[in-house]
Amino acid sequence: MAERVLEVTGLRAGYGPAEVLFGVDLHLARGEVAALMGRNGAGKSTTLKAIMGLLPPRAGSVRFAGREIAGLPPYRIARLGLGYVPEDRRIFTDLTVAENLAVGRRPGRSSWTPERLFEVFPNLAEMRHRRAAAMSGGEQQMLTIARTLMGNPEAVLLDEPSEGLAPVIVEQMAEAVLRMKAEGIAVLVSEQSLDFAAAVADRALVLEKGAVRWEGDVATLEADEGVRRAYLTL
Known part of the structure; x- marks a missing residue:
């Protein structure tokens, strides 16, 4: 069994008086891709934010690389080797592609x-000197992932990478995730598209009302119409 790089137990979190997560349990092994799935509002993005420290957990344990990180500020969690790719990108729009990548550089085991990232994202190679503000949404999403990988993380939290993107960009996103997996990086991807999850993930975890209601391999989820109807379809 591969070494577990991330273990989350009994995670509870919310916004103000509203509780969103009610005891989330999950784990992630080195070199594994797990898809965190569910309808809008199920708690997928909140789970990633709570793991990353962007939303302080109210209860539970988050262990990364054998160390408890619940309650640590995000910058310390990032320095430990946990990368985070937000849904809203948050790139430096006044900087060029090359400058954004330079900002993300951090020594690590990878x-x-x-140059390697331009092989994964050839679009970025063609616009390395372009300001990020002049890029399309899909190109900015590629840049966000590339900048995160420049930090040489051991694990990456990836929030809704395929949402609203053209099919050709989605294919490059999937290729990037598979390259991470090949490098031994653990990836937890929040995703609504079962097609994307099937293309990249080893396991799926389905959230409903802030808790994991189903867990198993993606092929089983694809074949189980009852589970899909209960937790994924509108």
């Missing part, structure tokens, strides 16, 4: 470089 060796991601701009």
Whole structure:
């Protein structure tokens, strides 16, 4: 069994008086891709934010690389080797592609470089000197993932990478996730598209009302119409 790099137990979190997560349990092994699935409002993005420290957990344990990180500020969690790709991108729009990548550089056990990332995202290679503000939404999403990988993370939290993107960009997103997996990076991807999850993930975890209601391999989820109707379809 591969080494577990991330273990979450009994995670509770919310916004103000509203509780969103009610005891989320999940784990992630080195080199594994797990898809966190569910309808809008199920708690997918909140789970990633709570793991990353962007939303302080109210209860529960979050262990990364054998260390308890619940309650740590996000910058300390990032320095430990946990990368985060937000749904809203948050790139530096006044900087060029090359400058955004340089900002994300951090020594680590992997060796991601701009040249390697340009192989994964050829679109970025063609616009390395372009300001990020002049890029399309899909191109900005690619840049966000590339900048995160420049930090040489051991694990990556990836929030809704395929939402609203053209099919050709989604294919490059999937290729990037598979390259991460090949490098031994653990990836937890929040995703609504079962097609995207099937293309990249080893396991699926289905959230409903802030708790994991189903867990198993993606092929089983694809074949189980009852589970899909109960937790995924509108």
